[in-house]
Amino acid sequence: MKNLKNIGLGILTSVGAYLEVGSLGTALQAGAQFRYQLLWAIAAGTICLIFLIEMTGRLAAVSQHTVVDAMRKRFGFPLQCVPLLAQVVVDLLVLASEIGGASLALELATGVSMRVWALPVVVVCWALLWFLTFDSIEHGVAVLGLVTLCFVVAVWTLGPSWSDVARGLVARRLQPSAHYAYMAVAILGATISPYLLTFYSSGGVEEKWKPKDLMANRIVAAVGTAFGSFVAMAVLIVAALVLAPRGVKAETYQEAAFILTIPFPKWGHTLFWFSLFIGCVGAALELALDFSYIVAQTFGWDWGESQKPADEARFAMLYTVALLAAPIPTLFGVDPLQLTMFSMALTVVALPIVIGPLIVVMNDKQYLKTKTNGIVTNVAVTAIVVLAFALALVAIPLQVMGGS
Amino acid sequence: MDLVRDILDVRLVDRHDQGLGRVDGIILEVRDGTAPRMVALEVSAVTLARRIHPRVARLVRWLQRKLSPVPIRRVRYSPEQCRDIGVDIELDVVAATDPRLLTFEKWLSRHIVQKLPGGKHEKESTR
Numbered sequence: 013m014k015n016l017k018n019i020g021l022g023i024l025t026s027v028g029a030y031l032e033v034g035s036l037g038t039a040l041q042a043g044a045q046f047r048y049q050l051l052w053a054i055a056a057g058t059i060c061l062i063f064l065i066e067m068t069g070r071l072a073a074v075s076q077h078t079v080v081d082a083m084r085k086r087f088g089f090p091l092q093c094v095p096l097l098a099q100v101v102v103d104l105l106v107l108a109s110e111i112g113g114a115s116l117a118l119e120l121a122t123g124v125s126m127r128v129w130a131l132p133v134v135v136v137c138w139a140l141l142w143f144l145t146f147d148s149i150e151h152g153v154a155v156l157g158l159v160t161l162c163f164v165v166a167v168w169t170l171g172p173s174w175s176d177v178a179r180g181l182v183a184r185r186l187q188p189s190a191h192y193a194y195m196a197v198a199i200l201g202a203t204i205s206p207y208l209l210t211f212y213s214s215g216g217v218e219e220k221w222k223p224k225d226l227m228a229n230r231i232v233a234a235v236g237t238a239f240g241s242f243v244a245m246a247v248l249i250v251a252a253l254v255l256a257p258r259g260v261k262a263e264t265y266q267e268a269a270f271i272l273t274i275p276f277p278k279w280g281h282t283l284f285w286f287s288l289f290i291g292c293v294g295a296a297l298e299l300a301l302d303f304s305y306i307v308a309q310t311f312g313w314d315w316g317e318s319q320k321p322a323d324e325a326r327f328a329m330l331y332t333v334a335l336l337a338a339p340i341p342t343l344f345g346v347d348p349l350q351l352t353m354f355s356m357a358l359t360v361v362a363l364p365i366v367i368g369p370l371i372v373v374m375n376d377k378q379y380l381k382t383k384t385n386g387i388v389t390n391v392a393v394t395a396i397v398v399l400a401f402a403l404a405l406v407a408i409p410l411q412v413m414g415g416s
Numbered sequence: 417m418d419l420v421r422d423i424l425d426v427r428l429v430d431r432h433d434q435g436l437g438r439v440d441g442i443i444l445e446v447r448d449g450t451a452p453r454m455v456a457l458e459v460s461a462v463t464l465a466r467r468i469h470p471r472v473a474r475l476v477r478w479l480q481r482k483l484s485p486v487p488i489r490r491v492r493y494s495p496e497q498c499r500d501i502g503v504d505i506e507l508d509v510v511a512a513t514d515p516r517l518l519t520f521e522k523w524l525s526r527h528i529v530q531k532l533p534g535g536k537h538e539k540e541s542t543r
Contacts, residue, residue, distance in 0.1 A: 075503060077503060081427065084425050084438065085425050085426055085427075085503075088420075088424065088425050088467075089425060089438075089440070089464055089467055089468070090467050090468050092425075093468065142532075142534055142535075143534050143539060144539055145539045148539075311437060311438065312427040312428060312435050312436070312437040312438035313435050313437070313521070314434055314435040314521075315435075318539060319539075320535070320536060320537060320538055320539060321529050321532070321534070321535045322525045322529050322530045322535050322536045323525075325521050325522075325524035325525035325528070325529040326520070326521050326524060328529055328535075329524060329528070329529065378503060379503065
């Protein structure tokens with residue numbers, strides 16, 4: 013019964029915490045500019061993410077160690093510092109995007125400039141991390157994040173052509189434009205974010221998963237991630253139904269802010285800014301924590317969000333410093349959606365560097381004992397790494413050619 | 417035992433499972449006619465940086481001298497202090513009471529974190 017409760021809670025968390033500035037921004041633009049034609053990119057990214065999440069959760073449950081732990085030990089510091097640096101840069105950039113997104117949500121709500129909101133948002137995020145434990149943050153954000161399900165309700169209200177939606181799920185008519193390819197790459201980057209993997213395995217260790225939790229891990233990874241991706245798909249479908257016919261390209265969040273006022277005339281505006289705010293704050297907390305996790309684990313320091321800050325001073329100061337740096341782009345007036353799209357392209361570049369070592373780590377018997385990867389998971393992770401390398405090669409040229 | 421595979425970069429913990437860092441370097445004694453013998457495990461940011469490049473090591477040493485509020489010295493543990501070698505290495509030391517260990521962590525905790533509101537208090541949990 014306790015296991016069932018944990019599975020339910022895990023799925024709820026995956027759904028409630030799925031939508032953040034990257035997945036929201038890319039889905040809005042993709043739907044507004046290409047209607048359903050990029051639904052396949054969310055579906056493909058989700059399948060990859062399910063495999064990767066399951067593996068990192070399995071590592072945590074069997075060994076009580078994280079991906080970063082295992083990478084430092086197996087590859088040594090000189091090799092490991094490359095993915096570490098890549099992930100630190102990506103985490104900080106995406107964190108800055110999330111702070112920008114949350115500030116912009118408050119601008120949409122109040123009419124007061126996002127520059128004014130950047131520091132209060134950072135203070136709220138810092139206080140939540142400083143005073144609350146891992147489970148409080150995770151479950152609190154997840155429950156509030158369920159507001160994003162309004163996009164799913166909006167899809168039902170708007171009634172799309174389901175045959176067109178189904179066709180969008182199959183990549184059979186790819187457009188030969190750089191911008192289309194760039195959007196596909198950005199969606200994959202937003203879906204398979206490396207921070208999700210290191211954060212998930214750290215969360216597993218924080219919550220003291222054991223080998224008996226392996227089935228729960230598998231179910232949460234598959235069902236939770238799949239349901240979560242439905243929310244991102246719903247955003248894309250609503251954008252296709254509301255923004256595309258009106259010629260709105262969703263190049264800024266302000267442009268797209270009316271999206272929910274068509275299905276929900278009275279509450280649409282509030283639902284949009286609140287979804288954006290909760291999604292961004294939730295992801296900002298995860299990213300700030302992930303930054304602390306990966307640095308502390310690399311150097312073997314004590315870490316854990318559930319301990320009092322004085323017991324893990326370096327860990328606590330790491331997320332404090334990350335949060336202090338995060339509002340800088342917003343304070344300088346950088347558009348959060350532009351920053352998000354740039355961050356997603358960089359995420360794709362970092363992806364193979366971060367997930368490549370998983371092929372070795374997930375076959376390490378010292379960590380995983382009898383639960384190392386089987387043939388299916390090894391083929392899957394190899395295919396994902398190959399895909400990640402291909403995406404990394406095209407990400408920057410596409411950013412230059414199709415990013416504007 | 418393969419020193420590089422099984423010892424280097426492994427996490428070190430004390431008797432109470434508190435993290436002490438990782439094995440950044442291994443000190444070997446080499447004598448004529450005998451096999452090299454491990455004499456110490458070293459935890460040091462400079463040693464770690466030297467594994468990338470000597471220039472990086474010089475930069476880290478300079479930064480430590482200029483920026484650290486407390487002197488940060490390398491710490492060496494003898495093989496006799498190892499209680500268990502597995503995924504982690506457990507050492508027969510107690511970090512909380514040993515003034516040589518975790519000097520920067522302790523300084524940071526005492527002088528900054530504990531002075532911030534809530535720094536010393538247990539966190540709120542929903543469970």
